[in-house]
Amino acid sequence: MMIYTMNEPLDKRADIDLVDGITQRDEPSLAEVYRRHGGPVYGLALRILRNPDLAEEIVQEVLLRLWREPHKFDPGRGSLRSFLLAHAHGRSVDVIRSESSRRTREERDARLTAETGWSLEEEVWEMALADHVRTALEELEEIERRPIELAYFGGLTYRQVAHLLDTPEGTIKSRIRTGLKRLNGALTRYGLAPVS
Amino acid sequence: MTHRDIQESLGAYALDAVEEEERRIVERHLTICPECRSEVVDHREVAARLAPATAGPSGLWTAFRQQLAAPRILLKEDDRE
Numbered sequence: 001m002m003i004y005t006m007n008e009p010l011d012k013r014a015d016i017d018l019v020d021g022i023t024q025r026d027e028p029s030l031a032e033v034y035r036r037h038g039g040p041v042y043g044l045a046l047r048i049l050r051n052p053d054l055a056e057e058i059v060q061e062v063l064l065r066l067w068r069e070p071h072k073f074d075p076g077r078g079s080l081r082s083f084l085l086a087h088a089h090g091r092s093v094d095v096i097r098s099e100s101s102r103r104t105r106e107e108r109d110a111r112l113t114a115e116t117g118w119s120l121e122e123e124v125w126e127m128a129l130a131d132h133v134r135t136a137l138e139e140l141e142e143i144e145r146r147p148i149e150l151a152y153f154g155g156l157t158y159r160q161v162a163h164l165l166d167t168p169e170g171t172i173k174s175r176i177r178t179g180l181k182r183l184n185g186a187l188t189r190y191g192l193a194p195v196s
Numbered sequence: 197m198t199h200r201d202i203q204e205s206l207g208a209y210a211l212d213a214v215e216e217e218e219r220r221i222v223e224r225h226l227t228i229c230p231e232c233r234s235e236v237v238d239h240r241e242v243a244a245r246l247a248p249a250t251a252g253p254s255g256l257w258t259a260f261r262q263q264l265a266a267p268r269i270l271l272k273e274d275d276r277e
Contacts (some may be wrong), residue, residue, distance in 0.1 A: 039250045064264075089211075137246075157213050181238075183245075
């Protein structure tokens with residue numbers, strides 16, 4: 001198996017084989033992981049942090065952790081991309097919530113409460129989404145989509161979202177959950193491989 | 197929190213949108229509940245689709261390789277494994 005994958009071109013190897021390569025200290029395997037998944041990881045961090053230097057740091061952290069602890073990736077617990085994005089998301093949210101960025105967060109909260117429609121950054125973001133993802137998002141009711149966006153991209157807790165939207169916490173939690181399930185259904189219908 | 201309560205939290209949990217204490221409670225529950233683990237996997241796969249399908253910035257990999265190459269105590273410990 002190892003000899004076979006060593007002969008196979010990198011870009012043809014499955015993600016799990018790349019992680020296997022990383023356990024064997026094969027740097028080109030990590031490079032291929034970056035080539036495949038680095039863009040979305042960077043894009044997500046940038047969307048949340050709105051700072052290219054910080055976003056780049058996040059990507060480096062994620063890659064470094066994969067390099068040092070490839071065994072932490074469990075293919076039974078989801079795709080490599082969602083694993084890397086979950087790490088990037090968690091770290092980005094940590095940065096947002098830290099004391100040192102409190103002022104930036106306050107400014108952003110003020111902006112969130114003030115804005116009534118799309119900002120240019122969100123428009124640009126939307127354009128970077130694949131068509132079917134955008135379509136799936138549009139299937140959501142606003143009451144589901146907005147909490148998901150505020151939580152995922154704004155780094156807000158559901159408690160903060162509830163406060164911002166003047167809605168009970170339990171309702172917000174529930175809408176996030178049903179919204180994600182609805183998105184899952186829509187994405188599956190549009191021909192994406194079912195999640196599980 | 198009951199299993200039902202925790203289920204209601206799974207969407208927010210998958211989006212890192214719960215506070216520390218609730219996060220711990222959910223994580224503890226996940227260690228013993230395959231149904232909830234499976235749901236979290238689903239939510240994270242969906243969330244992953246919301247990341248933009250763009251390329252990473254040029255120069256990032258080169259800068260990162262330098263980090264990999266730079267001798268560091270932590271890296272030496274890894275090599276000992």
